Amino acid sequence: MEIKKVKRSEDYSAWYNNLVKHADLAEHSAVKGCMVIKPYGYAIWETMQAELDRRFKETGHQNAYFPLFIPKSFFSKEASHVDGFAKECAVVTHYRLKVDENTREIVVDPDAKLDEELIVRPTSETIIWNTYRDWIQSYRDLPILINQWANVVRWEMRTRLFLRTAEFLWQEGHTAHATAEEAIAETKQMLEVYADFAENILAVPVIKGVKTPNERFAGALDTYCIEGLMQDGKALQMGTSHFLGQNFAKAFDVKYVTKENTKEYVWATSWGVSTRLMGALIMSHSDDEGLVLPPRLAPIQVVIVPIFRKEAEQSLVMEKADAYFAALKAAGIRVKLDARDNQSPGFKFAEYELKGVPVRIAIGPRDVTNGTVEVARRDTKEKQVMAETDLVHKIEHLLEQIQTNLYQKALDYRTEHITAVNTWDEFKDILENKTGFVSAHWDGTSETEQKIKEETKATIRCIPLNNHLEEGVCVYSGKPSTQRVLFAKAY
RNA sequence: CGGGGUGUAGCGUAGCCUGGUAUCGCGCCACAUUUGGGAUGUGGAGGUCGUAGGUUCGAAUCCUGCCACCCCGACCA
Structure with missing residues (x-):
């Protein structure tokens, strides 16, 4: 690929x-x-x-x-609701097609107009x-x-x-x-x-x-x-x-x-x-190598890649690989054994990295002799040779570690990217150069919120729950404020 | 919806200016040798050049409309 x-x-x-x-x-x-x-x-x-x-x-x-489908009239019953969705509704107006007698093309049959249009639900x-x-x-x-x-x-x-x-x-x-x-x-x-x-x-x-x-x-x-x-x-x-x-x-x-x-x-x-x-x-x-999936969500949590040269090796390696596969599966792990013989191990490694599979187990003749496997984790790219003893528990533990590590990494990134600012210049500077959430005082008015959005493209993402109250002045208007809110550019 | 760009085989592309039915790599199929980080060789298959028109003896190439996607805006509980 x-x-x-x-x-x-x-x-x-x-x-x-x-x-x-x-x-x-x-x-x-x-x-x-x-x-x-x-x-x-x-x-x-x-x-x-x-x-x-x-x-x-x-x-x-x-x-x-x-x-x-929702009858159009239903939408107009709640005023602000219709305002919010009117601009992006798909509408069904007819219920039949026909062949145009002149062009032989399929056209909407004008006789099949609905008495009341139907809206394709936006919610x-x-x-x-x-x-x-x-x-x-x-x-x-x-x-x-x-x-x-x-x-x-x-x-x-x-x-x-x-x-x-x-x-x-x-x-x-x-x-x-x-x-x-x-x-x-x-x-x-x-x-x-x-x-x-x-x-x-x-x-x-x-x-x-x-x-x-x-x-x-x-x-x-x-x-x-x-x-x-x-x-x-x-x-x-x-x-x-x-x-x-x-x-x-x-x-x-x-x-x-x-x-x-x-x-x-x-x-x-x-x-x-x-x-x-x-x-x-x-x-x-995810990273430059592809998708990175947390184990609890991964359709394939562990992939086993057998490595062999000759047929004699193949049967030895596959015997082990099958046994590991069965043991992991019995433990409730979503495991895949990739026994394709038309792709090289290197190709498979790259493919499963692209697809974000959290753990890869490689097993070759060397491992069969030594009673080991090579275990690679997707999140850190670390590889280690493990003794096969108690393999299932080790893998279960590793999956948990990866899950925790991914969360922690994301949390660290977010913690570093929540910046409290007190001046308008700082506000713009952080949004532009550091990015992330900006925690700032806001005077509570829609006008200020709108102005800030126009000038910086940042919106108020939310007022955090259990926000602690503190006296301050709005970073934009200078008016009094009782708490900081989180601004950011958003998708 | 406004501005800019792109569209050629499953994917990525050359050719377009200066018209003559198409290049290369990956992938695919067969066989052989391979397999511990994206294997190699030999042979083979695969294209109405996004789409609809127009100009022309002849269009991937020039012109027009349309469609889709990308980037920047506008829009977005």
Whole structure:
């Protein structure tokens, strides 16, 4: 496999595209802004799904499925929601094609116009809350805790593989509660679930915070988020959890009868993460050799590469390789034995590095004689010869070490790239030269936030949860401020 | 959607200015020798040159439209 080498340090964006393509994660499709997720990339996504799905169920949620199409009228029922999404909606206007009698081409049949256009969902709050109206009568029907795995469409101007595509895969949780307190608790709980998943599975440290009104979800009272920092110093929003108040209940007239026999509007949350997490994963750990996967997410955690010259060696080596394979598999490790005899070991080494396989075990005649294996780890590129004794435990331990090391490396990078500044010059200088998060006082106004965005392209990523309060002056306006917030350039 | 660039075999490319149906490398197939960091040799297959038109005796090459992608903007819960 001849791959074009693009250095991460020279052109981050080209490096990223090159990596996604050559690690066999995804490729551009014939449809503008839409990608094909290839089997290897999809296997990683499936692992993410499995981990998240388990966490959702552990916190009491059930999966369900709602339609891809939403009647246009539903969108206009919540004013700020329609404002937020109107500009990027795909619309279905007809339901039939026909052959044009003159040109013989397939054309839209003008007689097949829909009475009411259908919107291809950009998110499902409206169709779901329209449904919840029929599901909820009494406080006894609450809470409703539902998640949906789905695809959504947002007609973006400019797309990038995984980070922003016109169609993407995600999950969206939609819950209904009797009280504001309960809904807020749910919103925060799901933020914790996301943070736990990001840090313990993706090995990406995240900052938990709340969005400013400018950056809020269209229709939410509060948007909580987890923000990651990529290797090029740009921030990436990795997940959001919204407290929707009674906005959607009011828009869709969803009321319940309380114990006291009064009628109240229902309180709502929604929360989601998407295939964008694939982008986060790639941009957090990978290097010039290719993808680097945390073991807990890797479709292949360990690859065994047998090395042999003659047939006599082959049978000896393969006997051992088969035994290791069986032992590792029995221990629940996702292991692959690459017995192809038409590729050299060197080729295989490079290939599995490109694909980010965390641990490689090479075994040749020398090892068979000595009772050893050569173990190489992807994260540090270190190789060591290990005695075969207790191999499974050693590998299990190594996988854990790699998982921890990747997280620690990412955490160190992020810690170095959170810079507190007190002056406007410093603010601009850090954003431009050091990059990363800038922690600065802000006067709390949308105007200042907007001005800063116009002048520096940096946005307020979040107001960190449990932020400590301190007196200060806004780095831009000089007006009084009570806390620092995190700014960054973002994807 | 505005400015710039690119599009030739699965991938990366030469040829384009100065028109005559296409170059090289990797990959692929067969055989042999190989295999501890991207093997070597020999033979072979694979292209309506992004697409639709136009100019021309003749278009990868010149002209126009369209499509896709990349970079910079605008946009982006």
